[in-house]
Amino acid sequence: MTSVVTHLEKLIKAIPDKLKAWPEERMVTPRAVGKWSNLQILGHLCDSAINNLTRMIQAQSASEPLAITPYNQDKWVEAQRYADASVNEIITLWASLNSALIRVITAVPENLIRAKQIRLTSGEQHTLEWLISDYLEHMKHHLHQISPKLLED
Numbered sequence: 001m002t003s004v005v006t007h008l009e010k011l012i013k014a015i016p017d018k019l020k021a022w023p024e025e026r027m028v029t030p031r032a033v034g035k036w037s038n039l040q041i042l043g044h045l046c047d048s049a050i051n052n053l054t055r056m057i058q059a060q061s062a063s064e065p066l067a068i069t070p071y072n073q074d075k076w077v078e079a080q081r082y083a084d085a086s087v088n089e090i091i092t093l094w095a096s097l098n099s100a101l102i103r104v105i106t107a108v109p110e111n112l113i114r115a116k117q118i119r120l121t122s123g124e125q126h127t128l129e130w131l132i133s134d135y136l137e138h139m140k141h142h143l144h145q146i147s148p149k150l151l152e153d
Helices: 002-020 024-028 038-061 073-080 087-107 110-115 128-146
Strands: 117-119 125-127
Touching: 002 087, 002 128, 024 038, 024 087, 038 073, 038 087, 038 117, 038 128, 087 128, 110 125, 110 128, 117 128, 125 128
Parallel strands: none
Antiparallel strands: 117 125
């Protein structure tokens, strides 16, 4: 988990400054008709952090594999009104939520990370370690959508 935490820390340190340097237009303009803007994608990553933070906390004390229930991503982005939000607010929210995730991840004992199970709606079971790694991969996928250069050092 050290590599995941290190990677998250690097992203939290670099991404906000990169995004704040962009013109607001680049953040708020939808990528295509019917597609999210870069700000909405970042908002989606906030929603992902909210959901996964809850999952990571709950999985630690669950006596059975924690059932991971999906959430309607489009409805969340719409309900959160990311298209109408301040760019700086959402950048700050993203960094803050990921700082909270790091705090939670680093406090989980190693034996729980590998032992605690989660169950997807497909019935597949994975460890909490898998959930944490998957969270990072999901984030990198969407940051790459915003701009591949965000992931460069």
